[in-house]
Amino acid sequence: MPNHATGVQAKLPAMNSRRLTAAVIGSARITDEQRALAEALGASLVDAGFRVLTGGLTGVMDAALRGARRSPRYREGDTVAILPTYQQDDASDAADIVICTGMSHARNVLVVASASVVLAIGGRAGTLSELALAWEMGRPIIAVGPTEGWSDSLAGSPIDDRFSTRVHGPLDPPTAARLAAELAPHTEAPRSFGVR
Secondary structure, three states, X not given: OEOOOOOOEOOOOOHHHOOOEEEEEEOOOOOHHHHHHHHHHHHHHHHOOOEEEEOOOOOHHHHHHHHHHHOOOOOOOOEXXXXXXXXXXXXXXXXXXXXXXXXXXXXXXXXXXXXOEEXXXXXXXXXXXXXXXXXXXXXXXXXXXXXXXXXXXHOOOOOOOOOOOOOEEEXXXXXXXXXXXXXXHHOOOOOOOOOO
16 A cells, blocks of 8 residues: 555555454443453453453443453553444443444444454343344354353353354353454354355
8 A cells, every 4th residue: 555645555464464353241230250250351361362342331341341451461452342322432441442333232233243252241131132143143152150140041052953052151261261262263254144
């Protein structure tokens, strides 16, 4: 790509140099135990080479982003928030990149579709919708815990009978991050909607 001011050709990084993204999902209202799990998970994922993506609000989302920033391997741009609102100020202040969608719960599709692997801590109905979307999109799902909520309820089981895989876990944060690093490089986007 030429720099028009200098005429110098800039070299772009190779396409396969992108770092993988892990989505951390869970409730906005959490226990102290869930907060500690989310912080440890965020740090463990960055340690394993991931960028951490969440829905960007409070609870598990905020705690995972804060934990990610505590990793010794953290670099600016490692924490991403995809908000359900149009207001950038709604995002956790631990988010480096904030994407405002104004899509309310429909933003859950973007959170899951943007990740190579999905890790869940606890969760209520919103988390359940993200788990179902991850299953539909063929994303590996890892429950982190043990803790109460949908992630633990579904751990060790398939979400339905269409796939032979199961929700992994519940696993402690470092073990979950190691498994994510094994599974994520093999994630393929579903071949649907006429896209080839």
